[in-house]
Amino acid sequence: MNVQLYVWQRLTAAVMAPLVLLHIAVIFYATRQDLTAADILSRTRGSIAWASYYGLFVAAVSIHAAIGVRNILAEWSPLKNRRADLTGAVFGLALAVLGCRAIAAVVLP
Amino acid sequence: MVHRVSGLGLAIFLPLHFLALGLAIHDGAGLDSFLRWSDQPLVKLAEGGLVFLLTVHLLGGLRVLVIENFDWRDGQKQLATVAAAVSAIVAFIFLVRVF
Protein backbone atom coordinates (compact mmCIF):
# COMPACT_ATOMS: atom_id res chain seq x y z
CA MET A 1 0.00 0.00 0.00
CA ASN A 2 1.36 3.42 -0.85
CA VAL A 3 0.35 6.92 0.23
CA GLN A 4 -2.20 7.34 -2.55
CA LEU A 5 -4.09 4.12 -1.80
CA TYR A 6 -3.82 4.89 1.92
CA VAL A 7 -5.42 8.33 1.57
CA TRP A 8 -8.27 6.96 -0.54
CA GLN A 9 -8.92 4.09 1.83
CA ARG A 10 -8.96 6.17 5.00
CA LEU A 11 -11.01 8.90 3.31
CA THR A 12 -13.71 6.54 2.06
CA ALA A 13 -13.72 4.88 5.50
CA ALA A 14 -14.37 8.23 7.20
CA VAL A 15 -17.09 9.09 4.67
CA MET A 16 -18.80 5.76 5.22
CA ALA A 17 -18.84 5.81 9.02
CA PRO A 18 -22.03 7.93 9.26
CA LEU A 19 -23.50 6.19 6.19
CA VAL A 20 -23.09 2.79 7.85
CA LEU A 21 -24.72 3.99 11.07
CA LEU A 22 -27.72 5.14 9.06
CA HIS A 23 -27.76 1.87 7.14
CA ILE A 24 -27.85 -0.16 10.36
CA ALA A 25 -30.75 1.97 11.54
CA VAL A 26 -32.54 1.35 8.23
CA ILE A 27 -31.94 -2.40 8.58
CA PHE A 28 -33.42 -2.41 12.06
CA TYR A 29 -36.40 -0.34 10.93
CA ALA A 30 -37.13 -2.38 7.81
CA THR A 31 -36.92 -5.71 9.60
CA ARG A 32 -38.93 -4.51 12.59
CA GLN A 33 -41.70 -3.21 10.39
CA ASP A 34 -41.50 -6.39 8.29
CA LEU A 35 -41.56 -4.35 5.12
CA THR A 36 -42.56 -6.04 1.89
CA ALA A 37 -41.01 -5.24 -1.45
CA ALA A 38 -43.88 -2.90 -2.22
CA ASP A 39 -43.43 -1.06 1.09
CA ILE A 40 -39.72 -0.58 0.45
CA LEU A 41 -40.08 0.44 -3.16
CA SER A 42 -42.86 2.92 -2.45
CA ARG A 43 -40.38 4.78 -0.25
CA THR A 44 -37.41 4.60 -2.58
CA ARG A 45 -38.93 5.04 -6.02
CA GLY A 46 -38.27 8.53 -7.35
CA SER A 47 -36.42 9.61 -4.22
CA ILE A 48 -33.46 11.91 -4.88
CA ALA A 49 -32.47 11.57 -1.22
CA TRP A 50 -32.18 7.78 -1.29
CA ALA A 51 -30.46 7.91 -4.67
CA SER A 52 -27.86 10.36 -3.37
CA TYR A 53 -27.32 8.48 -0.12
CA TYR A 54 -26.88 5.11 -1.78
CA GLY A 55 -24.97 6.64 -4.69
CA LEU A 56 -22.37 8.02 -2.31
CA PHE A 57 -22.33 4.76 -0.38
CA VAL A 58 -21.77 2.62 -3.49
CA ALA A 59 -18.99 4.90 -4.75
CA ALA A 60 -17.21 4.89 -1.41
CA VAL A 61 -17.54 1.16 -0.76
CA SER A 62 -16.38 0.25 -4.27
CA ILE A 63 -13.13 2.13 -3.68
CA HIS A 64 -12.73 1.02 -0.05
CA ALA A 65 -13.40 -2.68 -0.64
CA ALA A 66 -11.23 -2.72 -3.78
CA ILE A 67 -8.23 -1.39 -1.85
CA GLY A 68 -8.93 -3.71 1.09
CA VAL A 69 -9.14 -6.76 -1.16
CA ARG A 70 -5.98 -5.64 -2.95
CA ASN A 71 -4.11 -5.51 0.35
CA ILE A 72 -5.33 -8.94 1.42
CA LEU A 73 -4.22 -10.39 -1.93
CA ALA A 74 -0.80 -8.70 -1.75
CA GLU A 75 -0.18 -9.99 1.78
CA TRP A 76 -1.85 -13.39 1.87
CA SER A 77 -1.90 -14.70 -1.72
CA PRO A 78 0.81 -15.35 -4.29
CA LEU A 79 -0.47 -12.37 -6.31
CA LYS A 80 1.76 -9.39 -5.64
CA ASN A 81 1.71 -5.70 -6.47
CA ARG A 82 0.66 -5.25 -10.12
CA ARG A 83 -1.54 -8.33 -10.22
CA ALA A 84 -3.07 -7.61 -6.83
CA ASP A 85 -3.74 -4.02 -7.97
CA LEU A 86 -5.48 -5.24 -11.09
CA THR A 87 -7.62 -7.81 -9.32
CA GLY A 88 -8.64 -5.26 -6.72
CA ALA A 89 -9.54 -2.76 -9.42
CA VAL A 90 -11.66 -5.30 -11.27
CA PHE A 91 -13.45 -6.19 -8.05
CA GLY A 92 -14.08 -2.50 -7.30
CA LEU A 93 -15.46 -1.99 -10.77
CA ALA A 94 -17.77 -4.98 -10.39
CA LEU A 95 -19.08 -3.60 -7.10
CA ALA A 96 -19.66 -0.17 -8.65
CA VAL A 97 -21.56 -1.63 -11.60
CA LEU A 98 -23.71 -3.97 -9.51
CA GLY A 99 -24.28 -1.24 -6.95
CA CYS A 100 -25.47 1.29 -9.50
CA ARG A 101 -27.72 -1.34 -11.00
CA ALA A 102 -29.20 -2.03 -7.56
CA ILE A 103 -29.78 1.68 -6.93
CA ALA A 104 -31.40 2.05 -10.34
CA ALA A 105 -33.60 -0.93 -9.52
CA VAL A 106 -35.02 0.64 -6.39
CA VAL A 107 -34.96 4.32 -7.28
CA LEU A 108 -35.99 4.63 -10.89
CA PRO A 109 -39.74 4.97 -11.24
CA MET B 1 -7.40 -9.86 12.29
CA VAL B 2 -11.10 -9.62 13.15
CA HIS B 3 -11.16 -6.39 11.23
CA ARG B 4 -9.61 -7.96 8.15
CA VAL B 5 -11.78 -11.10 8.21
CA SER B 6 -14.98 -9.09 8.74
CA GLY B 7 -14.00 -6.84 5.84
CA LEU B 8 -13.39 -9.85 3.62
CA GLY B 9 -16.71 -11.35 4.66
CA LEU B 10 -18.52 -8.13 3.81
CA ALA B 11 -16.67 -7.85 0.49
CA ILE B 12 -17.86 -11.33 -0.46
CA PHE B 13 -21.42 -10.60 0.68
CA LEU B 14 -21.76 -7.24 -1.06
CA PRO B 15 -22.09 -8.39 -4.68
CA LEU B 16 -24.80 -10.83 -3.56
CA HIS B 17 -26.54 -7.99 -1.73
CA PHE B 18 -26.47 -5.82 -4.86
CA LEU B 19 -27.76 -8.66 -7.00
CA ALA B 20 -30.66 -9.26 -4.61
CA LEU B 21 -31.61 -5.61 -4.70
CA GLY B 22 -31.38 -5.72 -8.47
CA LEU B 23 -34.35 -8.08 -8.34
CA ALA B 24 -36.46 -5.00 -7.79
CA ILE B 25 -36.10 -4.15 -11.43
CA HIS B 26 -39.53 -4.04 -13.02
CA ASP B 27 -42.14 -4.40 -10.34
CA GLY B 28 -40.59 -5.97 -7.28
CA ALA B 29 -42.16 -9.42 -7.60
CA GLY B 30 -38.72 -10.96 -7.73
CA LEU B 31 -37.74 -8.98 -4.63
CA ASP B 32 -40.85 -10.10 -2.79
CA SER B 33 -40.20 -13.76 -3.39
CA PHE B 34 -36.62 -13.18 -2.24
CA LEU B 35 -37.87 -11.49 0.93
CA ARG B 36 -40.12 -14.45 1.60
CA TRP B 37 -37.21 -16.82 1.07
CA SER B 38 -35.19 -14.82 3.54
CA ASP B 39 -37.77 -15.37 6.25
CA GLN B 40 -36.23 -18.76 6.98
CA PRO B 41 -34.51 -19.08 10.39
CA LEU B 42 -31.15 -20.04 8.89
CA VAL B 43 -31.20 -16.96 6.69
CA LYS B 44 -32.12 -14.76 9.64
CA LEU B 45 -29.19 -16.25 11.55
CA ALA B 46 -26.89 -15.46 8.64
CA GLU B 47 -28.28 -11.93 8.54
CA GLY B 48 -27.47 -11.59 12.23
CA GLY B 49 -23.96 -12.67 11.38
CA LEU B 50 -23.76 -10.02 8.69
CA VAL B 51 -24.95 -7.32 11.09
CA PHE B 52 -22.17 -8.46 13.43
CA LEU B 53 -19.59 -8.28 10.63
CA LEU B 54 -20.73 -4.81 9.64
CA THR B 55 -20.73 -3.45 13.18
CA VAL B 56 -17.40 -4.98 14.12
CA HIS B 57 -15.79 -3.70 10.93
CA LEU B 58 -17.19 -0.22 11.54
CA LEU B 59 -15.99 -0.09 15.15
CA GLY B 60 -12.60 -1.57 14.24
CA GLY B 61 -12.27 1.01 11.51
CA LEU B 62 -13.11 3.84 13.89
CA ARG B 63 -10.45 2.50 16.24
CA VAL B 64 -7.85 2.61 13.44
CA LEU B 65 -8.88 6.14 12.44
CA VAL B 66 -8.55 7.26 16.06
CA ILE B 67 -5.13 5.62 16.54
CA GLU B 68 -3.80 7.16 13.35
CA ASN B 69 -5.20 10.64 13.65
CA PHE B 70 -5.52 11.54 17.29
CA ASP B 71 -3.18 11.66 20.24
CA TRP B 72 -2.06 8.35 21.55
CA ARG B 73 -4.12 6.81 24.28
CA ASP B 74 -3.26 3.70 26.24
CA GLY B 75 -5.68 0.83 26.35
CA GLN B 76 -6.22 0.44 22.62
CA LYS B 77 -6.36 -3.31 22.94
CA GLN B 78 -9.19 -3.05 25.44
CA LEU B 79 -11.00 -0.74 23.04
CA ALA B 80 -10.84 -3.44 20.41
CA THR B 81 -12.41 -5.96 22.77
CA VAL B 82 -15.13 -3.48 23.71
CA ALA B 83 -15.83 -2.91 20.01
CA ALA B 84 -16.28 -6.62 19.44
CA ALA B 85 -18.57 -6.90 22.46
CA VAL B 86 -20.74 -3.99 21.35
CA SER B 87 -21.01 -5.51 17.87
CA ALA B 88 -22.10 -8.81 19.35
CA ILE B 89 -24.77 -7.03 21.37
CA VAL B 90 -26.04 -5.13 18.34
CA ALA B 91 -26.19 -8.32 16.27
CA PHE B 92 -28.00 -10.08 19.08
CA ILE B 93 -30.61 -7.33 19.34
CA PHE B 94 -31.12 -7.63 15.60
CA LEU B 95 -31.67 -11.35 15.89
CA VAL B 96 -34.16 -10.92 18.69
CA ARG B 97 -36.18 -8.48 16.63
CA VAL B 98 -36.39 -10.62 13.52
CA PHE B 99 -37.19 -13.92 15.12
Add this chain to the structure above:
Amino acid sequence: MSDTLSELSVSVWRGVAEGRYETYTVPQRASQTVLDVVTFVQRHIDPTLSYRFACRVGVCGSCAMTVNGKPRWTCRTHVVKVAGGGRLEIGPLQNLPVIKDLTTDMEVFFEKWQAAKGVFAPSKTRHDPIAPIRPDTPARMAADAGIECINCGVCYAGCDTVRWNSEYLGPAALTRAWTLVNDERDGGNTARLQAISASGGCHACHSHQSCQELCPQTLNPTASIAGLKRRTAAAYLKGEITA
Protein backbone atom coordinates in the same frame (compact mmCIF):
# COMPACT_ATOMS: atom_id res chain seq x y z
CA MET C 1 25.51 -20.05 45.94
CA SER C 2 23.57 -21.72 43.13
CA ASP C 3 20.41 -23.37 44.42
CA THR C 4 19.32 -26.11 42.06
CA LEU C 5 15.54 -26.00 42.31
CA SER C 6 14.63 -28.55 39.66
CA GLU C 7 15.32 -29.33 36.04
CA LEU C 8 14.17 -27.59 32.90
CA SER C 9 13.38 -29.29 29.63
CA VAL C 10 14.65 -26.87 26.99
CA SER C 11 13.98 -27.22 23.25
CA VAL C 12 16.50 -25.28 21.20
CA TRP C 13 16.49 -24.74 17.44
CA ARG C 14 19.51 -26.34 15.81
CA GLY C 15 20.22 -25.86 12.15
CA VAL C 16 19.61 -23.20 9.56
CA ALA C 17 16.34 -22.80 7.67
CA GLU C 18 16.16 -26.58 7.76
CA GLY C 19 16.79 -28.11 11.14
CA ARG C 20 14.98 -29.28 14.24
CA TYR C 21 14.43 -28.56 17.89
CA GLU C 22 16.76 -30.48 20.18
CA THR C 23 15.88 -30.96 23.80
CA TYR C 24 18.36 -30.46 26.62
CA THR C 25 17.98 -30.87 30.37
CA VAL C 26 19.21 -27.82 32.24
CA PRO C 27 19.31 -27.37 36.03
CA GLN C 28 17.05 -24.55 37.17
CA ARG C 29 18.65 -21.94 39.41
CA ALA C 30 17.38 -18.96 41.35
CA SER C 31 17.14 -15.71 39.35
CA GLN C 32 18.06 -17.63 36.22
CA THR C 33 17.50 -15.92 32.87
CA VAL C 34 16.91 -17.58 29.50
CA LEU C 35 20.36 -16.37 28.44
CA ASP C 36 21.82 -18.27 31.41
CA VAL C 37 20.03 -21.38 30.11
CA VAL C 38 21.41 -21.00 26.57
CA THR C 39 24.89 -20.35 27.93
CA PHE C 40 24.67 -23.46 30.11
CA VAL C 41 23.79 -25.60 27.11
CA GLN C 42 26.71 -24.25 25.09
CA ARG C 43 29.27 -24.52 27.89
CA HIS C 44 28.28 -27.81 29.52
CA ILE C 45 26.30 -29.84 26.99
CA ASP C 46 26.89 -28.91 23.36
CA PRO C 47 29.69 -26.47 22.46
CA THR C 48 28.51 -26.33 18.83
CA LEU C 49 25.45 -24.24 19.75
CA SER C 50 25.65 -20.78 18.13
CA TYR C 51 24.09 -17.75 19.77
CA ARG C 52 24.73 -14.05 20.30
CA PHE C 53 25.02 -11.95 23.42
CA ALA C 54 27.15 -9.09 24.62
CA CYS C 55 26.30 -7.00 27.67
CA ARG C 56 23.98 -9.61 29.31
CA VAL C 57 22.44 -6.80 31.39
CA GLY C 58 19.71 -5.48 29.09
CA VAL C 59 21.31 -2.53 27.32
CA CYS C 60 22.67 -3.84 24.03
CA GLY C 61 19.84 -5.89 22.51
CA SER C 62 22.17 -8.57 21.07
CA CYS C 63 20.57 -11.52 22.85
CA ALA C 64 17.12 -11.22 21.31
CA MET C 65 15.58 -14.64 20.51
CA THR C 66 12.16 -16.25 20.25
CA VAL C 67 11.18 -17.61 23.66
CA ASN C 68 8.00 -19.71 23.75
CA GLY C 69 6.87 -18.04 20.55
CA LYS C 70 7.57 -14.42 21.57
CA PRO C 71 10.62 -12.34 20.61
CA ARG C 72 12.38 -11.20 23.79
CA TRP C 73 15.74 -10.16 25.24
CA THR C 74 16.87 -13.43 26.79
CA CYS C 75 19.09 -11.73 29.38
CA ARG C 76 16.03 -9.88 30.66
CA THR C 77 13.67 -12.85 30.63
CA HIS C 78 13.53 -14.68 33.91
CA VAL C 79 12.98 -18.40 33.55
CA VAL C 80 10.40 -18.54 36.34
CA LYS C 81 8.22 -16.09 34.37
CA VAL C 82 8.12 -18.10 31.14
CA ALA C 83 8.89 -21.75 31.85
CA GLY C 84 5.42 -23.13 32.47
CA GLY C 85 5.71 -26.70 33.72
CA GLY C 86 9.49 -26.53 33.50
CA ARG C 87 9.50 -26.35 29.69
CA LEU C 88 11.09 -23.76 27.44
CA GLU C 89 11.26 -23.40 23.68
CA ILE C 90 14.04 -21.18 22.30
CA GLY C 91 14.46 -20.30 18.67
CA PRO C 92 16.06 -17.62 16.51
CA LEU C 93 14.25 -14.32 15.88
CA GLN C 94 11.52 -14.71 13.27
CA ASN C 95 11.22 -12.82 10.00
CA LEU C 96 15.00 -12.95 9.51
CA PRO C 97 17.20 -15.51 7.71
CA VAL C 98 18.90 -17.92 10.10
CA ILE C 99 22.71 -18.12 9.95
CA LYS C 100 22.95 -21.00 12.41
CA ASP C 101 20.94 -22.13 15.42
CA LEU C 102 19.99 -19.00 17.35
CA THR C 103 21.82 -16.39 15.27
CA THR C 104 20.06 -14.51 12.50
CA ASP C 105 21.27 -12.40 9.61
CA MET C 106 20.24 -8.84 10.34
CA GLU C 107 21.45 -7.42 7.05
CA VAL C 108 17.97 -6.91 5.61
CA PHE C 109 16.93 -5.15 8.82
CA PHE C 110 19.68 -2.57 8.31
CA GLU C 111 19.13 -2.32 4.58
CA LYS C 112 15.55 -1.30 5.31
CA TRP C 113 16.87 1.21 7.84
CA GLN C 114 18.80 2.83 4.99
CA ALA C 115 15.86 2.52 2.60
CA ALA C 116 13.66 4.43 5.05
CA LYS C 117 16.30 7.17 5.00
CA GLY C 118 16.87 6.76 8.72
CA VAL C 119 20.05 8.74 8.27
CA PHE C 120 20.58 12.33 9.36
CA ALA C 121 20.84 14.79 6.46
CA PRO C 122 22.72 17.85 7.66
CA SER C 123 21.47 21.30 6.74
CA LYS C 124 24.32 23.33 8.23
CA THR C 125 28.13 23.26 8.27
CA ARG C 126 30.61 23.29 11.14
CA HIS C 127 31.03 27.00 10.60
CA ASP C 128 27.41 27.76 11.46
CA PRO C 129 26.43 28.34 15.09
CA ILE C 130 25.09 25.33 16.95
CA ALA C 131 21.32 25.10 16.64
CA PRO C 132 19.64 25.60 20.03
CA ILE C 133 17.15 22.73 20.36
CA ARG C 134 14.66 23.09 23.17
CA PRO C 135 13.78 19.73 24.72
CA ASP C 136 10.17 20.62 25.37
CA THR C 137 8.88 21.47 21.91
CA PRO C 138 6.29 18.97 20.61
CA ALA C 139 8.57 17.98 17.74
CA ARG C 140 11.56 17.34 19.97
CA MET C 141 9.42 15.38 22.44
CA ALA C 142 8.11 13.26 19.59
CA ALA C 143 11.66 12.60 18.42
CA ASP C 144 12.89 11.83 21.94
CA ALA C 145 10.07 9.32 22.42
CA GLY C 146 11.52 7.19 19.65
CA ILE C 147 15.23 7.88 19.86
CA GLU C 148 16.24 5.11 22.28
CA CYS C 149 15.99 2.35 19.68
CA ILE C 150 19.06 0.11 19.79
CA ASN C 151 18.17 -2.00 16.76
CA CYS C 152 17.58 -5.22 18.65
CA GLY C 153 15.09 -6.45 16.05
CA VAL C 154 12.40 -7.60 18.49
CA CYS C 155 9.74 -5.37 16.92
CA TYR C 156 10.70 -6.57 13.44
CA ALA C 157 10.48 -10.19 14.56
CA GLY C 158 7.08 -9.67 16.13
CA CYS C 159 5.45 -7.74 13.31
CA ASP C 160 2.63 -9.46 11.34
CA THR C 161 3.04 -7.06 8.44
CA VAL C 162 6.78 -7.81 8.16
CA ARG C 163 5.84 -11.47 8.00
CA TRP C 164 3.20 -10.95 5.29
CA ASN C 165 4.87 -8.24 3.21
CA SER C 166 8.53 -8.72 2.33
CA GLU C 167 8.79 -5.10 1.17
CA TYR C 168 7.62 -3.63 4.46
CA LEU C 169 10.37 -1.49 6.01
CA GLY C 170 9.37 -2.42 9.54
CA PRO C 171 8.72 -0.59 12.83
CA ALA C 172 12.34 0.17 13.76
CA ALA C 173 13.35 1.75 10.45
CA LEU C 174 10.17 3.81 10.38
CA THR C 175 10.56 4.93 13.99
CA ARG C 176 14.04 6.22 13.19
CA ALA C 177 12.64 8.02 10.14
CA TRP C 178 10.04 9.61 12.41
CA THR C 179 12.66 10.89 14.84
CA LEU C 180 14.48 12.54 11.95
CA VAL C 181 11.28 13.97 10.48
CA ASN C 182 10.88 15.72 13.83
CA ASP C 183 14.48 16.91 13.98
CA GLU C 184 14.53 20.54 13.03
CA ARG C 185 18.21 20.35 12.09
CA ASP C 186 17.57 17.73 9.42
CA GLY C 187 17.35 18.86 5.81
CA GLY C 188 16.30 15.68 4.04
CA ASN C 189 12.61 15.45 4.83
CA THR C 190 11.10 15.57 1.39
CA ALA C 191 13.25 12.69 0.18
CA ARG C 192 12.57 10.81 3.40
CA LEU C 193 8.80 11.22 3.22
CA GLN C 194 8.93 10.12 -0.40
CA ALA C 195 10.99 7.04 0.51
CA ILE C 196 8.51 5.88 3.15
CA SER C 197 5.44 6.55 1.00
CA ALA C 198 6.10 3.88 -1.57
CA SER C 199 4.77 0.34 -1.43
CA GLY C 200 6.19 -1.22 1.73
CA GLY C 201 6.40 2.12 3.49
CA CYS C 202 4.60 3.36 6.56
CA HIS C 203 1.14 2.87 5.01
CA ALA C 204 1.53 -0.90 5.01
CA CYS C 205 1.31 -0.82 8.82
CA HIS C 206 -2.00 -2.17 10.11
CA SER C 207 -1.63 -0.75 13.62
CA HIS C 208 -1.68 -4.18 15.24
CA GLN C 209 0.59 -2.74 17.94
CA SER C 210 2.67 -5.89 18.44
CA CYS C 211 5.77 -3.71 18.16
CA GLN C 212 4.60 -1.44 20.95
CA GLU C 213 3.74 -4.38 23.21
CA LEU C 214 7.05 -6.15 22.60
CA CYS C 215 9.60 -3.31 22.55
CA PRO C 216 11.98 -3.84 25.50
CA GLN C 217 12.78 -0.13 25.46
CA THR C 218 9.05 0.66 25.81
CA LEU C 219 9.04 2.59 22.55
CA ASN C 220 5.81 3.00 20.60
CA PRO C 221 6.46 2.43 16.89
CA THR C 222 2.73 2.31 16.12
CA ALA C 223 2.39 5.91 17.30
CA SER C 224 5.51 6.96 15.37
CA ILE C 225 4.19 5.31 12.23
CA ALA C 226 0.80 6.96 12.76
CA GLY C 227 2.65 10.28 12.83
CA LEU C 228 4.38 9.38 9.58
CA LYS C 229 1.06 8.46 8.00
CA ARG C 230 -0.31 11.90 8.86
CA ARG C 231 2.79 13.72 7.59
CA THR C 232 2.97 11.79 4.33
CA ALA C 233 -0.77 12.14 3.68
CA ALA C 234 -0.50 15.90 4.19
CA ALA C 235 2.60 16.07 1.97
CA TYR C 236 0.87 14.04 -0.72
CA LEU C 237 -2.26 16.19 -0.66
CA LYS C 238 -0.10 19.30 -0.90
CA GLY C 239 1.78 17.87 -3.87
CA GLU C 240 5.15 17.77 -2.09
CA ILE C 241 5.51 14.05 -2.74
CA THR C 242 4.05 11.71 -5.32
CA ALA C 243 2.51 8.27 -5.00
